[in-house]
Amino acid sequence: MLPKKIDILLIRSFLGPFVVSFFVMLFVLVMQFFWVYMDELIGKGFGIGLILQLLFYMSATLVPLAIPLAVLLASIMTFGALGENYELIAIKSAGVSLLRIMKPLFLLMVAISGFAFFFSNNIIPIANLKALTLLYDLRNSKVTLSLREGQFNKDISGFAIRIGSKSKNGDTIRDVIIYDVSAGAGNDKMVIAKSAELLPVPEKRALIFRLKDGWRYEEAQNGRGANSYSQTRMSFKQYDKVFDMSGFTVRKSDENSMKNGQTMMNISQLTHQIDTIGRNKLREVNRYSSEMKTYYSFQGDQKKTLMNKVAVAAVAKSLPDSGLLAQIPDSVRKRAIELAQAQARSVKLYSEITSKMFDVFNDSIVAYKIEIHRKFSISFACMLLFLIGAPLGAIIRKGGIGLPLIVAVIFFVAYFITSQTGETLSESKKLPPYMGMWLSTVALLPFAVIFIRAAMNDSKMFSKEWYMRVVGMVRSVFRAKKNKAS
Structure with a gap:
């Protein structure tokens, strides 16, 4: 029987590498996200607080992905260190099996898996909602007016601004040209100045260009014809041009408008959405059935419809080979054909619309089911x-x-690839959601069984001596065949 002190020692030996591995992996995943959106976040005047807030929300969404990798690396490091220091052999020599040694850490894994599920079901939807909302606000906001030397800037709606040069602090600019196209009549207003000072108003609601030593040009149309345009030129020593900067702020979007995404829902909400879509599908089926009856010639109760069908069958048998169409009078035959074609086109169009609507329903159900299975599969991982x-x-x-990290990365990459492959197959409806989202588990579960049996039998499959012995055996076989052939 394994003493409780050794159980506590194993847990302590595991928790250290697990915590360190978790934060390292989380940092790597967050940095991967940051590199993707770095061009959209850096150099646009966003405060460091907004950037850190976005990274905090994104780090929360990546916790379920970092936990399995940290578990894999920490478990390899813990049992690898026990084997390297011969502690594992000493415990086994006391008659304790490997499964009993793994028991305290297995119970800890049950707790960690429960935490991962709770986090995925309750925290991740909120973090996804806040992260994606904030990312949308940042990507669609202009915080600063970036004036580059020798280039026209059109960030301010209705104006094109060009500067020749600017001071190091950016408060003074020279050789300024401002085109005012806000009236929608082309470049009918223009301002040229030798220099200007940038004077922001409180709360940055506006920006004042204090232009110095320049000219103002304005064109106006007084009538019709080529000679109906007049131009006014005015010189100035100092002229204040005020620009509205209310659009250059980060505006917070309404989070309620983004709550319908499946990544922003917990299991109860996802299940409710699936039930709602199922009821909507049934309602559309009934509506389609009732609407299609209006395109049929025979309506009414089943008895009357059956009698009409019998009557039509009897008439059809009595008609010559020319068919029913030949029996229609010439005066209304063309109109009858046009009506039939119009009815057929209406039926086809309505059927296509209904079919596309059902495709949307099915895609939504698949997406919601994928998200449900994701919460369970990540926890079981x-x-x-x-x-x-x-x-x-x-x-x-x-x-x-060293070596534990390499092995952990190999298996985690295999897990990640099979997981993404299964999710893609589920989204394309080539596999059911439950099968696609559990594909990685099914693919890697045999490895767990093989490794447990090998470890219980003290296998040498990963030792250098084992590989050298296998290579030697292969060489001896080929050498024997060569000698026999000669």
Whole structure:
């Protein structure tokens, strides 16, 4: 029986590498997101507070992805260190099996998996909503007016501004040209100045260009014809041009408008949406059935409809080979054909619209089911990767961060690729959502079974001596065949 002190020692040995690995992996994932959107966030005047707030929300959304990788790496490091220091062999020599050694950490994995599920179901939807809302606001906001030397700037609606040069602090600009096209009549107003000072008003609601030593040009149309335009030129020593900067602020969007995304919902909300869509589908089916009856010639109760069908069948048998169309009088035959074609086109159009509507319903249901299975599969991935990492570390018998990190990355990449492949197949409806989202688990579960059996039997599959012995055996086989052939 394994003493409780050793159980506590194993848990302590695991928690250290797990916490460090978790934060390192979370940092790497957050930086990956930051590099993707770096061009849209850096150099646009956003405050450091907004950037940190966005990174905080995004880091929360990446927690369920960082936990399985941290579990895998920490389990390999923990059991690898035990094997490297012969502590694992000493415990086994006391008659304790590997499964009993893994028991306290397995119970800890149950708690971590429960936390991962709680986080995915309750925290992630809120974090996704706030992160995507803030990212949308930042991507669609202009915070500063970026004036570059020798280039026209059109950030301010209705104006095109060009400067020749500017001071180091950016408060003074020279060789200024301002085109005013706000009236929609082309470049009918223009201001040229040798220099200008930029004077922001309180709360940055407006920006004043204090222009010095320049000219103002204005064109006006007094009538019709080529000679009906007049131009006015006015010189000035100082002229204040005020620009409205209310659009150059980060405006907070309404979060309620983005709550319908499946990543912003918990399981109860996703289930409710699936039920709602199912009821809408049934309602559309009934509506389609009732609408289609209006395009049929025979209506009424079933008895009358059956009698009409019998009558039509009897008439059709009595008609010659020319068919029913030949029996229609010439005066109304063309009109009858046109009406039939119009009815057929209406039926086709209405059927196509209904079919597309059902496709939208089915796509939404698939998306919601994928999100439900994602919450469970990510939680179970913590236990699965532990069942892979713990025996793998016992086989490798190598602690530290080198070899365990390489092995952990290999298996996590395999898990991530199979997971993304399954999700893609589910989204394209080539696999059911439950099968696609659990594809990575099904693919990696045999490895867990193989590694546990190998570790229980003290396998040497990852030792250098084992590979050298296998290579030697292969060489001896080929050498024997060569000697036999000669």
